[in-house]
Amino acid sequence: MEKTYDPHAIEQRWYQIWEERGYFTPSQTGDANYCIMIPPPNVTGTLHMGHGFNNTIMDTLIRYHRMKGEKTLWQAGMDHAGIATQMVVERQLEAENKKRHDLGREKFIERIWEWKAESGGNITRQLRRLGSSLDWQHERFTMDDGLSEAVKEVFVRLYEEGLIYRGKRLVNWDPKLHTALSDLEVLSEEEYGHMWHMRYPLSNGKGHLVVATTRPETMLGDCAVAVNPTDERYKHMIGELLELPLTGRRIPIIADEEHVDPEFGTGCVKITPAHDFNDYAVWQRHRDEVTISEQAHGGLINIFTIDAAVRDNEEGEGSLIPEKYIGMDRYDARKQIVADLEEQRLLEQIDDHKLMVPRGDRSGAVIEPFLTDQWYVKIAPLAKPAIEAVERGKIRFVPDNWKNTYYEWMRNIQDWCISRQIWWGHRIPAWYDDQGNVYVGRTEAEVRSQHDLDDDYPLRQDEDVLDTWFSSALWPFSTLGWPEQTERLKDFYPTNVLVTGFDIIFFWVARMIMMGIKFMDDVPFKEVYVHGLVRDSHGDKMSKSKGNVLDPIDLIDGIELEKLVEKRTSGMMQPQLAKKIEKQTRKEFPNGIPSFGTDAQRFTFAALAATGRDIKFDMGRIEGYRNFCNKLWNATRYVMMNVENQDCGVGGAKTGHSEPTATLERSAADYWILSRLQKTKQTVAEAIEGYRFDHAAQAIYEFTWNEYCDWYLELCKPVLNNDKASEAAKRGTRRTLVRVLENLLRLTHPIMPFITEEIWQRVAPIAGVTGAVQGSTSVAGGTTPGAIETIMNQPFPIQRKALINEAAETEMAWVMQFILGIRKIKGEMNISPGKPVPVLLANTDDNDKALAEKHRPFLDFLARTESIEVLPPHDQGPESATALVGEMKVLIPLAGLIDKEAEIKRLEKEIGRLQSDADRTENKLGNPKFVDKAPETVVQKERDKLAEALKALTSLQAQLEKIQNL
């Protein structure tokens, strides 16, 4: 083995082998099944830290369950991401000075497919680099044939049940993309604007009303001014008419208690029902009133084009829209209208005003409420059972509090606008005839036959496509073959857990639950693990414009500073930020980013995955875990050195319980590490089952480094290197050494797949593992009989209670305390750690004596003791530096070695610590309330503690006096 761990040398090779041999395809034969659906990344996507985190967690779960022998599927696939993808390709066309309409629908879509083929594999390549054991053989795409069938099926069935309908309504219109958006795709942010106070003169000539608005240009579409009927100021004017400025139209003053707050603004609200959701609601309440119904379009006057410019008048409208403003963009129209009102002295004042501005999440364009025909899902009947599923515990959120967010949204849910006026997506399966009739069906042929329409009867299909999330909502069953009743569907639906960020609970999670219950009659997953966001080390969200984005692949492979700077500053939306970003990057990564490898990165994600918390990605952590990999690597080198071609007492049995081939002798250290291993196994399994990946990682780290490496490997040396040690003892230690390591590798594999596989391949044969084991039938690659297959399909280590050995743990605690005591004296006394020292033992009991004798080789080797002598019962020995092991005093004589003053200081410090400790405990016990009320066990614990502290104290004080009197 190489001296230093090098992830590059191993990672990609192993992934290829795993994939080629088909290990990712579910083939386990266990009784239980386990399935996770990948949240399908956008086909336009590139991997970011969120994916890194998310996929590490899923892969850890998948590998864990696969090793447990469950039939395990991690479903792979991608999402067509309608708007996002279309935008990317449109931007490419723009570079060629073309628009999508120049190509036409068919050619444009062809072009997107071409682009998908070319770059769509990018993210799947990156996912492979993360070690994700996805079932690529059954990869799906939301636009593939099968999934398209599922989409049509669902649409038609919902339509037939009346749960999908078409209607003219106000929608969120993106004037840049020319499409409707659902409420979720609109993000509102606070921006600074103005509030204009405008005068609307009364038709009877007796003055005016003042309305306040943030959007003066919409006045062209006003149909009324509303006041609160209880408002004394305006009450008497209700029903009167106003002259709507600039238009020559008259509009009524109406009463609306629900919408108008007399306290706000002037208490008069202009009503523009075609361009404001609240106003639309007001209009719906009042549209039967004559003063409104007799207006053009019954008062529902749209004034904009699809670009949000003022539209032209249509035939028969006369000059409903004043000539002057026609063709103006909404913001130009605003300026002009404000100027014109000013000129007519109808503008009373302009205030600065903060308002929430709605923008399209993809385009960034300000959304215009706009009157159009769209398709909707009637959502309430679907939401009801979806809410109940969570209430009844059929779906559990982890952490639990996310269910509140879910309820909150589901209980106030609005009908879902599912049609989009773009080209890339599932075309709506609806056809129209010239009479304006709508026919919904799976195909045009089906429609014709169902409605008895001749082949030459003109029909045209709806131009619109479905919201991307419509197909995503079906993902948990459509990918498994639905509407066909496939084996996979039977095996894996419902899936076990959905792993996702909170940002798509509404977009995706809720909709999957609704559709799953509706069409599969069961929830799509039993648990939802909601993880946090990956942020930079300062807690800022990573974004291109901030220039703080880390690419998981760069952390794996490393990247030079110049390349990193270039990457961060190229292709920016706001190039003026490039300089700042460059400076910042050079400061933070003066030497670029070193290569850490996939395993280190995965371990970092796991270690930082505390529930319900965002993670700040800290370079120090990943570096530390890279070092951990190196530690594991070198521990293995040491083990291999000692066990290769040696008698380890291991036969050619399978993993788990191979019988020793010869007599073994085990040291307390052997029993101790075996015991510690059993406890660690349990901790790790419980942590993974409970989604506490941080605890799992920590347990593995501590066992590996602090117990196996720091202690056990050292404790092996005096046995293995000792000519006097028996062959049986050496055999026992070698066997323990190699088998604990083999267990540890399996324990760690779900989090760090590569290094564990690499090492395991060398270690396993020596540890007695041969051939394929039960639960694994995937030998598609044709492995030779008896050859080692893969750690992936080995059983996850199970705690063996019989090996838990409290006596050995207590015994080793004594040994460690002994060693630590001497090291501490040496450390604080500036005695070189390697210098052998003579040691005297005072206050010993039989146990101490026995242990000191028995473990002499450990003590000599780890504490570098020159001699150990037990003093007679009352002999306190010469002037010495002292350490306590229980009641026993471990003494290192001062003569020639120890600085008297230093030892006095050291003892005083120690005594001080013990004293304050004893005082505190004494106080506690002196409090009768404590003794009375606290449970007996707690009180007894305090008593024991005090007794121990006092003994130690007297012992050390005596020691101190002795030295002081020197």
Place this chain on the structure above:
RNA sequence: AGGCGCGUAGCUCAGUUGGUUAGAGCGCUACCUUGACAUGGUAGAGGUCGUUGGUUCGACUCCAAUCGCGCCUACCA
């Protein structure tokens, strides 16, 4: 406005039914090229757990208030 979450060592974070001397990694200090590993070893310094009250024999942990930070949802024209 409503809801959720977070403030623990210089930094990034654990601390699951209230009872240890409040832990880990990084960083820092001193010493150590010991034959697995300097991506290492040994020893050490460093925290009145945001603040203030309360409950309790006992509070980092429970309750209330308060300050600071973040997020989500719905909004007033």
